[in-house]
Amino acid sequence: MLVASAKSDSPSAERVALATQELKSTLDHKIVTNAVIRSQHANVTTYLPNEPADVVVFAETVADVQQAVRICAAHKVPVIPWGAGTSLEGQVNAPFGGVCIDLSRMNRIVAVNSEDLDCVIEPGVTRKRLNEELRDQGLFFPIDPGADASLGGMVSTRASGTNAVRYGTMKDNVLSLDVVTPSGELITTATRARKSSAGYDLTRLYVGAEGTLGIVTGITLKLYGIPEAISAAVCPFPSIEAACNAVIMTIQCGIPVARIELLDEVQVRASNAYAKLALAETPTLFLEFHGTEASVHEQADRFGTIAAEFGGGPAAFAVKPEERTKLWQARHDAYWSALPLRPGAKAVATDVCVPISRLAECVMETKRDIEEMGLVAPIVGHVGDGNFHTTLMVDHDDPADVEKAHHYMKRLVARALAMGGTCTGEHGIGQGKMGYMAAEHGEAALDVMRAIKRTLDPDNIMNPGKIVAI
Amino acid sequence: MLVASAKSDSPSAERVALATQELKSTLDHKIVTNAVIRSQHANVTTYLPNEPADVVVFAETVADVQQAVRICAAHKVPVIPWGAGTSLEGQVNAPFGGVCIDLSRMNRIVAVNSEDLDCVIEPGVTRKRLNEELRDQGLFFPIDPGADASLGGMVSTRASGTNAVRYGTMKDNVLSLDVVTPSGELITTATRARKSSAGYDLTRLYVGAEGTLGIVTGITLKLYGIPEAISAAVCPFPSIEAACNAVIMTIQCGIPVARIELLDEVQVRASNAYAKLALAETPTLFLEFHGTEASVHEQADRFGTIAAEFGGGPAAFAVKPEERTKLWQARHDAYWSALPLRPGAKAVATDVCVPISRLAECVMETKRDIEEMGLVAPIVGHVGDGNFHTTLMVDHDDPADVEKAHHYMKRLVARALAMGGTCTGEHGIGQGKMGYMAAEHGEAALDVMRAIKRTLDPDNIMNPGKIVAI
Numbered sequence: 001m002l003v004a005s006a007k008s009d010s011p012s013a014e015r016v017a018l019a020t021q022e023l024k025s026t027l028d029h030k031i032v033t034n035a036v037i038r039s040q041h042a043n044v045t046t047y048l049p050n051e052p053a054d055v056v057v058f059a060e061t062v063a064d065v066q067q068a069v070r071i072c073a074a075h076k077v078p079v080i081p082w083g084a085g086t087s088l089e090g091q092v093n094a095p096f097g098g099v100c101i102d103l104s105r106m107n108r109i110v111a112v113n114s115e116d117l118d119c120v121i122e123p124g125v126t127r128k129r130l131n132e133e134l135r136d137q138g139l140f141f142p143i144d145p146g147a148d149a150s151l152g153g154m155v156s157t158r159a160s161g162t163n164a165v166r167y168g169t170m171k172d173n174v175l176s177l178d179v180v181t182p183s184g185e186l187i188t189t190a191t192r193a194r195k196s197s198a199g200y201d202l203t204r205l206y207v208g209a210e211g212t213l214g215i216v217t218g219i220t221l222k223l224y225g226i227p228e229a230i231s232a233a234v235c236p237f238p239s240i241e242a243a244c245n246a247v248i249m250t251i252q253c254g255i256p257v258a259r260i261e262l263l264d265e266v267q268v269r270a271s272n273a274y275a276k277l278a279l280a281e282t283p284t285l286f287l288e289f290h291g292t293e294a295s296v297h298e299q300a301d302r303f304g305t306i307a308a309e310f311g312g313g314p315a316a317f318a319v320k321p322e323e324r325t326k327l328w329q330a331r332h333d334a335y336w337s338a339l340p341l342r343p344g345a346k347a348v349a350t351d352v353c354v355p356i357s358r359l360a361e362c363v364m365e366t367k368r369d370i371e372e373m374g375l376v377a378p379i380v381g382h383v384g385d386g387n388f389h390t391t392l393m394v395d396h397d398d399p400a401d402v403e404k405a406h407h408y409m410k411r412l413v414a415r416a417l418a419m420g421g422t423c424t425g426e427h428g429i430g431q432g433k434m435g436y437m438a439a440e441h442g443e444a445a446l447d448v449m450r451a452i453k454r455t456l457d458p459d460n461i462m463n464p465g466k467i468v469a470i
Numbered sequence: 471m472l473v474a475s476a477k478s479d480s481p482s483a484e485r486v487a488l489a490t491q492e493l494k495s496t497l498d499h500k501i502v503t504n505a506v507i508r509s510q511h512a513n514v515t516t517y518l519p520n521e522p523a524d525v526v527v528f529a530e531t532v533a534d535v536q537q538a539v540r541i542c543a544a545h546k547v548p549v550i551p552w553g554a555g556t557s558l559e560g561q562v563n564a565p566f567g568g569v570c571i572d573l574s575r576m577n578r579i580v581a582v583n584s585e586d587l588d589c590v591i592e593p594g595v596t597r598k599r600l601n602e603e604l605r606d607q608g609l610f611f612p613i614d615p616g617a618d619a620s621l622g623g624m625v626s627t628r629a630s631g632t633n634a635v636r637y638g639t640m641k642d643n644v645l646s647l648d649v650v651t652p653s654g655e656l657i658t659t660a661t662r663a664r665k666s667s668a669g670y671d672l673t674r675l676y677v678g679a680e681g682t683l684g685i686v687t688g689i690t691l692k693l694y695g696i697p698e699a700i701s702a703a704v705c706p707f708p709s710i711e712a713a714c715n716a717v718i719m720t721i722q723c724g725i726p727v728a729r730i731e732l733l734d735e736v737q738v739r740a741s742n743a744y745a746k747l748a749l750a751e752t753p754t755l756f757l758e759f760h761g762t763e764a765s766v767h768e769q770a771d772r773f774g775t776i777a778a779e780f781g782g783g784p785a786a787f788a789v790k791p792e793e794r795t796k797l798w799q800a801r802h803d804a805y806w807s808a809l810p811l812r813p814g815a816k817a818v819a820t821d822v823c824v825p826i827s828r829l830a831e832c833v834m835e836t837k838r839d840i841e842e843m844g845l846v847a848p849i850v851g852h853v854g855d856g857n858f859h860t861t862l863m864v865d866h867d868d869p870a871d872v873e874k875a876h877h878y879m880k881r882l883v884a885r886a887l888a889m890g891g892t893c894t895g896e897h898g899i900g901q902g903k904m905g906y907m908a909a910e911h912g913e914a915a916l917d918v919m920r921a922i923k924r925t926l927d928p929d930n931i932m933n934p935g936k937i938v939a940i
Contacts, residue, residue, distance in 0.1 A: 115718055115827035158667040169665050171674070172642060187915040193823040194855040195639050196892035197628040197678055198910055199899055199937050200919045204641070204674035208667055225724040248585055254695040256726075295765050353663040357585035385664040422666035429669055440668055445657040448926065449670045455925035456918065467669050 083150030089430025123152025158208030165384030178218030244360035274337030352416035353425030387425035553620030559900025593622025628678030635854030648688030714830035744807030822886035823895030857895035
């Protein structure tokens with residue numbers, strides 16, 4: 001680097017010490033260096049090693065974030081943004097140390113513009129709290145990754161989840177972002193207009209960038225009216241293939257399902273045990289329909305006809321809110337329900353996504369792999385989008401088991417890529433999937449990503465060691 | 471530039487001559503230097519001066535595009551991509567000369583994946599032809615900017631139009647792009663998976679980049695099943711405000727209108743004359759409902775109730791395809807219908823977009839301006855998105871009239887920005903709106919755009935003089 005100053009030649013520890021001293025002198029009581037706190041801020045719920053930052057800054061304002069970033073920039077010290085710690089690919093780890101900026105105290109709902117169906121919030125607001133605050137106004141924010149993630153984190157991993165088949169992903173539901181750049185400047189990526197053709201789409205550049213290009217400090221989200229009628233359904237199928245074919249037909253017929261989720265028979269068994277359900281232990285779809293009373297009835301009827309064509313059904317409907325909540329809680333608890341299947345092992349959530357025409361084939365080949373390799377790995381999927389997860393149980397104390405898990409995951413990604421799919425539908429790259437980037441994108445496209453990272457963050461201080469190495 | 475060779479110090483004409491010679495020796499009969507052809511490829515239907523390229527290359531394959539770009543890159547000669555010539559802000563002009571790459575012969579529909587509801591096409595395919603080819607399979611591509619634009623052009627300007635309120639814009643309907651970079655390399659921005667969190671969103675970076683970062687040579691689009699039932703309606707209102715308030719209520723109630731378009735009374739009068747309609751000459755909404763028979767009826771009923779609440783209606787319905795076609799043709803011909811309102815003048819289409827809560831106010835203030843300045847400028851709007859156009863009639867031979875038009879347009883953009891809107895909802899920046907970029911985005915965000923442009927196109931050869939100056 002031609003611009004390298006003396007500081008970047010200093011040992012990392014010395015630069016961190018200088019930065020910490022400045023942070024303490026300016027941000028004072030918002031700074032924590034306690035080992036437990038630092039460790040809690042690194043890498044929860046993943047198979048990756050815990051790599052804590054040197055300092056945690058509990059930012060309360062945009063100015064705090066700017067101040068912290070400016071100090072880190074001056075000393076070329078890494079900055080790792082943190083929301084709720086629910087990421088799954090090591091996005092919050094600090095492999096080169098540095099300063100973790102905890103944004104959970106920046107949790108104000110700044111404005112709800114009900115006429116415009118949008119809201120302006122800070123990044124630390126979590127999904128559940130946002131919906132609690134919106135309910136009284138008859139509004140909701142649909143994106144639902146299961147975990148009670150922060151919206152800043154959901155922006156940064158381009159999260160989606162069970163509702164994406166109807167409402168899209170974070171990419172489709174962010175109108176604008178405030179971002180603190182690696183030099184500490186504050187930019188706004190767009191206006192509140194519903195659409196714009198005014199230059200490069202900076203909003204979509206930062207959505208999914210996992211904090212490697214800047215820190216999201218403000219978010220304008222699209223909102224939706226709470227549907228007049230909601231009906232959920234559980235529909236058993238004789239096979240994975242039959243269930244997937246029913247999904248394809250449902251989407252092709254334009255039935256606007258709000259959710260259409262697959263659980264394989266292993267997952268159904270686990271959920272029966274964990275959530276005290278009494279479902280038939282066969283591949284099963286969980287569905288939800290949103291609309292007017294009449295439309296929800298019509299959608300459910302049409303789906304029932306399609307399910308029957310593929311040997312599925314009859315569907316059991318859950319119309320009461322508490323029944324629906326129980327059902328979706330069971331679906332969201334898939335991760336936890338898998339844990340008792342192999343006591344002592346930890347769960348690793350995989351996350352591929354393929355064109356829907358290849359979904360049945362991909363799921364079935366994956367199941368064959370699971371059986372042949374003797375693994376425990378129930379399957380759940382946002383099948384309307386072609387996205388599915390296996391909850392792989394791994395004994396981290398057994399090197400052979402870890403090796404087998406890696407072998408399985410590599411084969412899974414290779415299978416998805418060969419079918420025209422992606423190595424991650426919604427969890428992101430983080431540290432865990434960097435090794436697949438070249439295979440998915442090709443070196444030339446990856447060079448474009450590297451060029452963007454290099455030009456916007458020339459000192460590589462923003463969440464380094466994630467997405468792309470430069 | 472450290473990498474600058476002797477070539478970049480040569481006069482522009484010399485570099486163009488060398489590039490032309492090489493183009494002729496390799497691409498032979500695909501090269502045209504005829505003045506009429508060059509002029510036809512620059513700046514149609516806008517108020518900007520015609521600035522032709524020095525050479526037009528009629529590319530037939532991706533390899534042709536790569537070859538042409540490599541030659542231009544070697545000689546640091548500008549490259550201007552061309553699709554159908556329907557852009558409105560000078561996107562196809564060549565202010566610094568150079569090589570226009572005409573992509574209209576790259577018009578193959580490579581694959582229609584009906585199970586996945588997507589297709590792979592070349593950039594020269596036009597909107598109408600795509601839908602003709604899809605019809606037999608019961609599929610359609612909804613984005614409809616009115617003009618029969620090429621899909622490559624629609625990608626590049628982030629086009630939308632009448633259907634965006636239901637189906638989104640090009641940003642929401644492109645799954646992946648093939649792009650020839652400024653050095654002539656070919657990249658693919660994404661897989662055919664419906665969603666992905668695998669790194670920076672290169673697809674959305676090139677959507678709306680107007681060819682300033684690379685040339686789109688392949689497009690994977692989302693498709694939709696042709697709705698079972700379609701019904702169009704025309705609904706008169708006593709005032710602009712009443713019409714806008716009915717639109718807000720319709721959107722808030724979650725009625726999934728496929729189209730909801732405003733015509734002010736001046737436009738209705740013009741359309742009556744041009745398209746031989748017999749509508750009441752008052753602010754009017756044109757609507758379209760898509761769904762099942764039952765759902766379309768229910769949507770129309772609910773809209774009727776809302777319209778009545780605001781003093782509008784009764785709505786007249788057009789259910790037969792030929793009636794609907796006549797109606798939407800009249801809407802699409804708004805531009806042409808305005809021409810007879812001021813013989814000798816030319817039409818300039820303006821294009822602001824504001825949060826929908828400000829729409830009535832913005833349209834009414836704009837109408838007041840039009841009246842007070844003595845302008846002729848009917849108004850049409852994609853009001854479900856808060857986007858509206860005035861078709862401003864300007865006598866280009868009268869400097870005072872041109873000056874007045876510029877004054878009006880500046881006031882219009884300033885008004886939209888002050889209301890939290892954008893200077894362009896769908897036409898793009900091109901040359902015409904570069905002057906508003908700093909006011910809309912701020913210098914720091916504009917610096918991010920400039921940095922991206924500079925790093926991906928360091929010699930500034932890709933459509934220079936558009937979007938951002940570097």
